[in-house]
Amino acid sequence: MKKQIANWGNYPAMEADEESFVFEEQLDALVDKDVSFITRGNGRCYGDASLSERTISTLKFDKILSFDTENGVFECQSGITLDQVLNVIVPKGWFLPVTPGTKFITIGGALASDVHGKNHHVDGSISNHVVEFDLVLASKEQLTCSKENHPDLFEATLGGMGLTGVISRVKLRLKKIETAFIRQKQIKAANLQELIGLFEEYKDYTYSVAWIDCLKKGEHFGRSILMLGEHAKLDEIPPDQRPDALKLPAKKQITFPINMPSWVLNSLTVKSFNFLYYAKNFKKEINNIVSYEPFFYPLDAILHWNRLYGKSGFVQYQFVLPLSEKKGLIEILNRIADEGLGSFLAVLKVFGNQESMISFPKEGYTLALDFPVRKGLLEFLDELDEFVLKYDGRLYMSKDARMKPALLEAGYPGLKQFKSIIKKYNPGNKIRSVQSDRLLLTADS
């Protein structure tokens, strides 16, 4: 039965068959069918990466297989969400080694996107913490991949957007914590120059990310709030909390009820939001202890926040530029401010060094912003692509719904090798998505 599916940006949407499995033998039977497919987790990538006319959903393949609470090694099936993993590991004194800004993604999706978090400059992306995983190839053959076993597949699968096979089982190394709290520091920066200085000054913090107002021009161009954090040690939290230091935070969630009409979002409302967001930090610097939830997942508290962008959806644009190309960052931010197509949450972060075949992160500045889908948006984003190309940057495939193949090729030096690995293990392009076809990763030729 076809149903309407879309990823988090609600753009694009399409009709698709969705099939699920609980047991490995059922997965084998699904892979064996003579119809191409893409694997799909919780649909939290933004664009068209996990869309296809036929999808195999991993959501019922969500069992925890082992958890070594002494050494922090966690083994699970790929359809489990980070949310469920945290519920189990936090009370035992462990944390995800890397987490993106939402906990509603699956582990399989996290590997396929090779997700990064606020600690990239210290801990790298999730691929750094994967011990091994099982991959079911298009041929139904199942391989256990690690740095030692099938290293080509290991590398091509991490960040490979599901195109090498179905990730079925994952073994991860976790991070030890003493409490479920974060010692947080927030610093206001009056402009981009100051922010970049602060990133440098506080680079030893494990977690760092900045919210940046993209609509400000002039001397306040790039005003922002830098958010820094460390896992709080037991003696850093209030004494009355210490007996329950590892307790899970209470679930407080509200649901964004309806798709907002598109006229609500305009440069005036976004400017007001940005003003309030900046002004809420009354002091130049705030230091406090907060639960991990609001620190890592502020938006998860509002289920379906994507409805804010209305039925037509939104595109998230995330690029990275090398550290040497600060000029490029300024040019892009200027271009965005001129256009007035603002975004509530523009997020800037400095990536540490990373060498990989097809993963997004590399050393440099990464900026992510949302744009509601409107007339003229695609042309505008094409224009931004020109800057990204010019300054030796690249875009994040998990956010992408519209980039051209040439930009992918220019941005990812490992692409040729990646393509040859797909050709080898996914001959005939049995595993393919709307995105992989669009980007000519699985184009028939």
Next chain:
Amino acid sequence: METVLVLGATSDIGIAIAKKFASEKYNIQLAARKPELLGPLQSDIQIRYNVECSVYAFDALIFHSHSMFFETLSPKPETTICIFGTMDDEEDAFNNWSLTQRMIDTNYTGAVSILNIAARSYLKNKKGTIIGISSVAGDRGRASKMIYGSSKAAFNAYLAGLRNKCFKDNVHVMTVKPGFVYTRMTENMELPALLTSTPAYLADVVYNGFARKKNVIYIKWFWRYIMLIIKSIPEFQFKKMKL
């Protein structure tokens, strides 16, 4: 801690019910025809909920194995939940006796066989709960669910009789009648969202009914009234309808 036996633990509903009771701090015994599939669910339940979880082989169709099966359970479960069942294409079953017989033998005969054994043990101890997952399809016979519905109708009558028989000895029997449920069995069917429940929702309702010692529960609740209307249509009219 009390123990719950889940018969039919590889089904989507079986998995959801096992997890729900585990989350309420019951030890779980998983039983299914293919126990070799249950390793991941077993570890999941142990790690997530910190309860004991064991796995047993159980085949509803091998009736003579049932006493031995119940004998080997250790400890004896205080609650037995019967979830297994099959639903074949009705037209295929109508034309093929072995399919018809398999549906009846799984959904009715097999269930009666194992639940008689559990009930005898509970009556002896004057304590225990039996939960049977039946179906609204058993409330009235109709062409599109003729064999399946009749097997569930017989199961409903059995559970009602058992409830009556066991009441005075402090053994409780609950009949669960789900309407549509999103499972692998119904993945390719177009189901009305309002009338359809997820396995997790079903498991919550079953647990609440169990905790409140309900007799017959419908999932979702308004199925009770839908079936009331369907049952009230006079037969001379009903037989002409396409249902």
